[in-house]
Amino acid sequence: MTADAKPPTSARRDELLAASVAHVAEHGLAELSLRPLARAIGSSPRVLLYLFGSKEGLIREILEVGRAEQFALVTRADGRPGTARDTLDLLWTWLVAPERRGALRLFFDGYVRSFQGDAPWSDFAVASVDEWLPPLDRVLADHRVPPTLVLAVLRGLLLDHLAATNPAHAERVQAAWTAFLDEILPIR
Template identity: 60%
Template structure:
């Protein structure tokens, strides 16, 4: 099957459906090890259709990462609108980001972020773009508080990474034994930064 030059950029309901299914798939698996054959089998497609719709595996990965970044940014902007004070906004953001159903999306984000250190496609600008997207809304939220948006973002991401490292208790037993420590650390940070 030959791929028309613009097939990969043409929006279509089937393309959007496959992209959404791929996002769900990689939230459960490593995107770094993404292989088209098992992906296609799992989502009811074929490698040829994936290549026709997205042009290449790299382009598919880029779009999956873009969906994850857009979802996080939308969540941040929603918190900015609904949160109230800077403290309330950050509390709301933390509550949403740490919901169990978001664990796969967070894992995908951090995988993309770390892979961006290699400075190779499809991860090339993932980390930089994420910083450029998050810092302006955080600066707006924190305006007039004296808090530093870079510090807040670094602590937020560091604690989220710590929470992910805890997994289901670290040994698969489902108890999340370090989660309380991480949540308490976020509250302590807010107490010290936005009393």
Template identity: 50%
Template sequence: MTADAQPPSPRREELLELAYRYALSHGLAGMSLRPLAEAIGSSPRVLLYLFGSKDGLVQALLARSRREEVALLAEAGSTDRPADAVRRLWDWLADPAHRDLLRLWTEGYARSLVEPDGPWGGFAARSVEDWLDVLRTVLGPDRSAATAVLAVLRGALLDLLASGDVDRTTAAVHRQLALLGS
């Protein structure tokens, strides 16, 4: 049974939230059920029962991170002027309060590219569509315009996560957005 096929239960949701907080600070790549279970006050056996498998738990955690990211991006992008919305999206991405979520997103994105048959499978493609949906609500229906802005934001985000240089990456985003006419 996949993580999505499990019937909802308050305990499953509670443990998912606790595991999500754990994953934000520890990542998913080397996650082991025993230390995770201990950290969140559960047991590996309960986690396996509720999520079906470790892969099911990873899938549930990735889905949880996508829900948060999409909700926050949609909120950041809600404005009447496209240029203002894109700048607000970048401000959200550059905010240090979102680093853990964005590192988790980056990990899931990269892993889905190299392990398409594992629990990460499809995460990158779904993420692209999530972002394009948000950007099209801001920029209009032109997929190429949304894709161009997405490329700028993603490139700058990866650079920011690697370097921590907010000023340089923000200046680059603003410069590129001016060239794109956003």
């Protein structure tokens, strides 16, 4: 089996991928090593290599899970009835929910690492932007607001949200999001 080839999906593979995503969301990608990861998720490095082809293959799939979750939220928000402001506010609320903190951290970890251009991160940031812009474009179709601006502010404030260490910081970030929406999509 080549490094990029992987066995067919199995319940065990899915279980180990989910456990790997949870582990990386909590601990980050910076020092990811197969041996400690395998020990933490109840597997072995050999099994992980068999199931994912390589450490890079596993990382690629971990990043894909994180990106897919965020894209699903964007798509779900886009499909809900309501105004553009309602949709963007719903998206924000989903993204900053405490249970998504690990997924946000994983997303930004992969996003920043993609700037180095090395596999498995090389196309992560570009693919993410390419995925987010069409649904944001649909949400904002009746408004003179560039989707790229909304995406940039959203991601910047999400980074600030991750950095928030107390309720006052979190309130400041929430107030900034609300002020941004007031500016681009005022309530009439």
